Amino acid sequence: MSIRITQLSVRDIRFPTSLSLDGSDAMNSAPDYSASYVVLHTDAPGGLEGHGLTFTIGRGNEICVAAVQSLAPMVVGLTLEEIVADMGAFWHTITVGDSQLRWLGPEKGVIHLATAAIVNAIWDLWAKNEGKPVWKLLADMTPEQVVRCLDFSYVTDVLTPEEAIALLRRQVPGKAQREAQMLREGYPGYTTAPGWLGYSEDKMRQLAREAVEDGWTHIKQKIGANLEDDIRRATILREEIGWERTLMMDANQVWGVDESVANMRRLAAFEPLWIEEPTSPDDILGHASIRQRIAPIGVASGEHCHNRVMFKQMFQAGALDFCQLDAARLGGLNEVLIVLLMAAKFKVPVCPHGGGVGLCEYVQNIALFDYIAVSASLHNRVLEYVDHLHEHFLDPVVIRRGRYMPPQRAGYSIEMTAETLERYQYPDGQVWLDIART
Ligand SMILES: C[C@H](O)[C@@H](O)[C@@H](O)[C@H](O)C(=O)O
Numbered sequence: 001m002s003i004r005i006t007q008l009s010v011r012d013i014r015f016p017t018s019l020s021l022d023g024s025d026a027m028n029s030a031p032d033y034s035a036s037y038v039v040l041h042t043d044a045p046g047g048l049e050g051h052g053l054t055f056t057i058g059r060g061n062e063i064c065v066a067a068v069q070s071l072a073p074m075v076v077g078l079t080l081e082e083i084v085a086d087m088g089a090f091w092h093t094i095t096v097g098d099s100q101l102r103w104l105g106p107e108k109g110v111i112h113l114a115t116a117a118i119v120n121a122i123w124d125l126w127a128k129n130e131g132k133p134v135w136k137l138l139a140d141m142t143p144e145q146v147v148r149c150l151d152f153s154y155v156t157d158v159l160t161p162e163e164a165i166a167l168l169r170r171q172v173p174g175k176a177q178r179e180a181q182m183l184r185e186g187y188p189g190y191t192t193a194p195g196w197l198g199y200s201e202d203k204m205r206q207l208a209r210e211a212v213e214d215g216w217t218h219i220k221q222k223i224g225a226n227l228e229d230d231i232r233r234a235t236i237l238r239e240e241i242g243w244e245r246t247l248m249m250d251a252n253q254v255w256g257v258d259e260s261v262a263n264m265r266r267l268a269a270f271e272p273l274w275i276e277e278p279t280s281p282d283d284i285l286g287h288a289s290i291r292q293r294i295a296p297i298g299v300a301s302g303e304h305c306h307n308r309v310m311f312k313q314m315f316q317a318g319a320l321d322f323c324q325l326d327a328a329r330l331g332g333l334n335e336v337l338i339v340l341l342m343a344a345k346f347k348v349p350v351c352p353h354g355g356g357v358g359l360c361e362y363v364q365n366i367a368l369f370d371y372i373a374v375s376a377s378l379h380n381r382v383l384e385y386v387d388h389l390h391e392h393f394l395d396p397v398v399i400r401r402g403r404y405m406p407p408q409r410a411g412y413s414i415e416m417t418a419e420t421l422e423r424y425q426y427p428d429g430q431v432w433l434d435i436a437r438t
């Protein structure tokens, strides 16, 4: 029986995280973790819905909501059956089918963020209809079925559909065993929870101590506002986590290329595994140059890498040691899958970005699929974890001793509770009305 998308609704959801400086970094000093939140309504009996969101950090979320509204006619009226029969073609149509909307990107910025929310809502709908979490829906597909979900435009010079099928076929034999291992042990994570730049040194020390007690082996520090502060804070973190655990650093794009090299030479004493986003996310050759000059410290980037073409060039230029793709910065899961495959081809480990509301919920599905069916490796792979706002989800992430336990509930793990959607709607939800009054 076919399931028709009868309506798309989108809401502006914001959490006042800037009040406690959760999520703060050198570039984003006071973010309000926010979501352009999409629901695809259907005519299926029982009220089957697809949910998806795009992450923003507050002001401007209304622009993203408006972009979703502009794209809505491209999905309303379609059936789930016809979309999933050729997901690659569907994805191509939603990104280039309306050239007037494409002009706003193309495939970048607000229009691409909006595309991601809708595309991910379709994956949620599909997975719910199949009764599986997204990682399992993907893991159960044949290589040919996965590749049918992909749009290879602009990347066939490095990855053809045939090569993608070959990459996936290579890993078919161990899939069942790796899935069982993940269900047993979970996927290794790292925490950014102690690292936010707006936290006092005392709070950071306390949270680092708790992270060690909770079993985390990898911890990320925000740096980049002031080098002497960075050194002092790194000293505290090393005191708390020791040298047997791993420290990563994230500058959130504040430096130039030479400045990145100079600053990381000072911070090298703390033996960071990587420096994340040292400079402009668009500076592919700049990343490559930094990487050459600061080895063995790795270069990580990707949370602002807006499409597969950028990632393709990052890989071609040898600019990345770690690929930090984002579930909703790329145009949804279809484009994420292409990047996973290119990363596998270039042998770059993927450590997806989790620092935002709902991103941990999304990316656990991606990392699990990557391990089970694409890279088949955990070497140098850790999945980011941030500890706030999970209580707003129906199926929040489950962490055990620093590892993500695979979600079991059907869908893309991204559905928020009805109460949250009411209370945090901006500007008229109760939470925002109360803040406006004070
Ligand atoms: C504003 C956000 O919290 C960022 O600081 C965050 O996404 C961060 O870059 C991360 O790597 O988690």
Ligand SMILES: [Mg+2]
Pocket: 250, 252, 276, 277, 303, 355
């Ligand atoms: Mg980051």
